[in-house]
Amino acid sequence: MAGSTAPLHLDALGPGGPYRTQARETVHDVTGRPVAELSVVPRLYVRRALAALRRAETPPLDERTAALAEAGRLFATAVIDGMSVERYEHTVARVSGLPVSVVRQATGTLATGLAGAYGFACQARPRGSRDVSAGAGTARWIRRGAVLSVLVAGNHPAIHTQWVEALALGYRVAVRPSRREPLSAHRLVTALHEAGFGTDHVVLLPTDHGVADELVAGGDLALVYGGDTVVDKYGSGTTVLPHGPGRSKILITADTDFTRHLDTIVDSIGAHAGASCTNATAVFVEGDPAPVAEAVADRLARLPSLPPEHDDAALPVQRLDEARNLEKYVRAEAAGATALLGGDTLVDDLGDGAAVLRPAVFRVDRADAPQTRLEMPFPCAWIAPWSRADGLGPLRDTLVLTALTSDHRLVSRLLDEPTIRNLHVGDHPTHVLTPGLPHDGxxxxxxxxxxxxxxxxxx
Structure with missing residues (x-):
């Protein structure tokens, strides 16, 4: 952390203001060096905080939208808790291992998301509820509850752009930050308080996993990020919205010259250091997948190995021991696949206790190979053959699919498939989503x- 060696204090931010607990968790950077002390609140504190949120009154819409825009400005430009935006971005890069350029881009995305939160949220508003003219009856768009609980992931700071829409719509929100990267959530909630939201309207409640269940149960609704276990746990309910792996994909049909779209394919895999749920993890090729795999591997191999705070960094960094463990896992899962890139090693030791996760490209021999469902926190692509006989099965369960095809009938079928949540046709990378359009609905x-x-x- 530039300019300081003393660990930061990341207090809980409850209805009574900052709260520093005796129970704390150390946040480390990618070398294992302590960077911050995160206060961890007990179960009783969570219950009292939720009760305070429930008692609070929702401020008028014009006050909410103004405060959100101001919070976005503060987040992106101001010194908050003694931390400039430059120091914040540097620290997040060192803690998360994301390239600092990705963190800077996320700062801008958050500022835009806060300023436009109400308008983005209202894209979902039914047309019938927009007519509030006097008459025998009208349709109104109302909240399903008063309090939203959020269990946030730490893979990318821009993930926070979603839950702020709830504040815009009048919810009070309780946020459990990622214990891996809590700095972004802490800065955002502090900015919201400084912009005018009451401490009984949005709170930051770091907890252990057991108390997190209490937080989910205590809200009227909950937004929860995690892996397949989270989706399995909450997927059948109506009050919890789980967000799991994206398993985003690319489809290249035989009528397409993939070389004309290589930039889109590589960018889909490698942008944001491959850490986003919208990064492509599988590429399906109608015909021989080998030329595609070779071309993608050649391009990704050129990415440099640099510390995350370097302006030219493009790949994620982890502690060396964590990177070695991830490498072992990927190698075990890749059994039977042909390695075009990453077959020797995925780990590039930086010599300070940290390591760069190098890209990996594997070719599998069938469309339903289980590896095509494997999503990794770095650029890792599984290139598979696909035929019309395989149908849509291998393409299902996909957050974003980019289809490089001129087959309009196939596009219609992909558009009608409910488990493909977003569809791009042509040169549109999987990770590029337009503000105001649905992400996962x-x-x-x-x-x-x-x-x-x-x-x-x-x-």
Whole structure:
């Protein structure tokens, strides 16, 4: 951390303001050096905080939107808790291992997301509820509850752009930050308080895993990030919205010259250091996948190995022991696949206790190979053959699919497939999502519902 060696104190941010607990968790950087002390709150504190959120009154819409825009400005430009935005970005890069350029881009994304939160949320509003003219009856768009609990992931700072939409719609929000990278959530909640949101409207509650369940149960609704276990645990309910692995994909049909789209393919895999759920992890090729695999491997091999705070860094960094363990896991899962890149090693030791995760490209021999469902926190692509006989099966369960094809009938089938949540056709990388368009459906679809309101007859 530039300019300081003393660990930061990341206090809980409850209804009574900052709260420094005796129980704390050390946040380390990618070399294992302590960077911050995160206060961890007990179960009783969570219950009291949720009760305070429930008692609070929602501020008017114009106050909420103004405060959100101001919070975005503060987050992206101001000194918050003694930390400039430059120091924040440097520290997040050192803690998360994401390249600092990715963190800087996320700062801008968050500022834009906060300023436009209400408008983005209202993209989900039914047309019938927009007409509030007097009459025998109208449709109103109302909240499904008062309090939203959020269990945030730490893979990318821009992940916070989603839950702020709930504040825009009038929810009070309790956020459990990632214990891996809590700095972004702490800075954001502090900025929201400084911009005018009450400490009983949005709180930061770092907890252990056991108390996290209490936080989910205590909210009217909950947004939870995690792996397949999280989806399995909460997927059948109606009050918890789970976000699991993206398993984003690319499809290249035989009528397409892939060399004309190589930039899109490589960018889909490698942008954001391959750490986002919208990065492509599988590429399906109608025909011989070998030329595609070789071309992608050649391009990804050129990415440099640099510390995360370096301006030219493009790959994620982890502690050396964690990187070695991940390498062992990938090698075990890749049994039977042909390595085009990463077959020798995925780990590039930086010599300070940290290591760069180098890209990996593997070719598998069938479309339903289990490896095509394996999502890694670095650029790792599985290139598979695909034929019309394989159908849509291998392409299902996909957050984003980019289809490089001129087959309009196939595009129609892909568009109708409900488990493909976003579809791009042509040169549009999987990770590029337009603000205001749904990411995994509109968040407002989960937070709100339509309600008929018939006013009393005029006297």
């Amino acid at each position: 509109y968040f407002g679809e989960f937070l709100m519902r339509g309600k008929t309101f018939t006013p009393p007859p005029a006297p």
